[in-house]
Amino acid sequence: xxxxxxxxxxxxxxxxxxxxxxxxxxxxxxxxxxxxxxxxxxxxxxxxxxxxxxxxxxxxxxxxxxxxxxxxxxxxxxxxxxxxxxxxxxxxxxxxxxxxxxxxxxxxxxxx
Amino acid sequence: xxxxxxxxxxxxxxxxxxxxxxxxxxxxxxxxxxxxxxxxxxxxxxxxxxxxxxxxxxxxxxxxxxxxxxxxxxxxxxxxxxxxxxxxxxxxxxxxxxxxxxxxxxxxxx
Numbered sequence: 001x002x003x004x005x006x007x008x009x010x011x012x013x014x015x016x017x018x019x020x021x022x023x024x025x026x027x028x029x030x031x032x033x034x035x036x037x038x039x040x041x042x043x044x045x046x047x048x049x050x051x052x053x054x055x056x057x058x059x060x061x062x063x064x065x066x067x068x069x070x071x072x073x074x075x076x077x078x079x080x081x082x083x084x085x086x087x088x089x090x091x092x093x094x095x096x097x098x099x100x101x102x103x104x105x106x107x108x109x110x111x112x
Numbered sequence: 113x114x115x116x117x118x119x120x121x122x123x124x125x126x127x128x129x130x131x132x133x134x135x136x137x138x139x140x141x142x143x144x145x146x147x148x149x150x151x152x153x154x155x156x157x158x159x160x161x162x163x164x165x166x167x168x169x170x171x172x173x174x175x176x177x178x179x180x181x182x183x184x185x186x187x188x189x190x191x192x193x194x195x196x197x198x199x200x201x202x203x204x205x206x207x208x209x210x211x212x213x214x215x216x217x218x219x220x221x222x
Contacts, residue, residue, distance in 0.1 A: 004154075031208040043155075043200065043212040056209060091154055095208055100145060103154035 004104035006092050012110045018080040021107045024073055025094030033101060034067055034077050035091040043091075049075065082111045116201045116213025124219040131188040133216040135201030136181075142204050144177055146186050149198045149215075158186075158199075193222045 005024040013019055025032045033048040047057040049069045057067070064083070069075040079086055089108050093101040119134045135144070143162045147155040161168045161177045161184070168175045174187040188195055198217050202210040 033208075033210075042214050045209065045211070048209060050208060055207070093155075097208075099143075099160060100157035101155075101210060103147075103156070105154050 004092055004094055004102050006090075006104035006107050008107060009105060010108045010110075012112065013082055014112050015083055016081045017111075018078065019082045019086075019109060019111075021077040021090050021092075021109070023075045023077070023092030023104060025075070025092070026102055027073065029094035029096045029102070030072075031095045032069060032075050033093040033095075034075070035093065036088045037091060037106075038088045046077070079109075082109075084111045087111050116203060116211065118199075118201060118213040118216045120216060121214070122217045122219070124221065125191055127191060127193055127220055127222050129191055129220075131191050131195070131218055131220070133186045133199050133218070135184045135186070135213050137184075137201075137203050137211075137213075138182065139203075140205065141179070142206055144175075144184050145202045145204075145210065146173075146175060146184075147200045147202060147212075149200065151197070155200065188218075191218075191220045193220050196220045 007022045031050045034046040035043055037043045046059045047067045052069045067077045087110050089106045091103050091106045093103045095101045116135050116137045125131055145160045146158045149155045159170045159175050161175050172189045177184045196219050198215045200215045201213040204210050
């Protein structure tokens with residue numbers, strides 16, 4: 001298995017632009033998580049899906065952030081418009097059941 | 113808000129020494145997990161301990177859980193330079209959702 005796949009690995013954009021991050025979970029996993037990691041705030045859960053349905057989006061910082069999971073093998077996290085304070089590493093993780101989560105390599109986002 | 117607080121924030125030791133990291137949390141849990149993160153990488157699961165367990169071993173790792181004190185510790189024995197990383201505890205209650213601690217940065221000098 002290739003593990004959790006994220007793309008792009010690095011994204012540099014200018015303030016105001018739309019950013020779309022992509023994630024392919026491990027086949028057969030039924031829960032998918034989006035996290036954001038910064039030095040100041042640590043690792044924060046943004047949103048998670050179970051069986052493609054958003055369960056908890058309380059961590060989504062504001063309306064500029066949206067996430068979708070159209071099918072079991074794909075999810076997107078979109079930021080529109082992006083701001084410099086959105087600069088962070090964004091991780092996607094997947095799991096089956098209440099045990100370990102498998103993390104992707106992350107997308108390092110820089111908003112200028 | 114983060115559930116777990118880890119102590120110490122940073123730890124430097126020599127190869128061969130043991131490293132102990134502690135995690136405290138605030139609410140009742142279903143299980144507690146420890147993850148490692150190498151610089152610039154995603155997190156990797158190390159070990160899971162359930163709320164009805166008190167101690168668990170995996171290779172050079174030993175985890176303890178004290179639910180009465182709402183705390184856990186991770187011991188890495190005979191540390192190696194390759195153990196240099198950040199270590200996070202994470203707790204879950206009755207859903208898939210994990211709440212991560214603040215992490216401990218471990219530096220192992222050869």
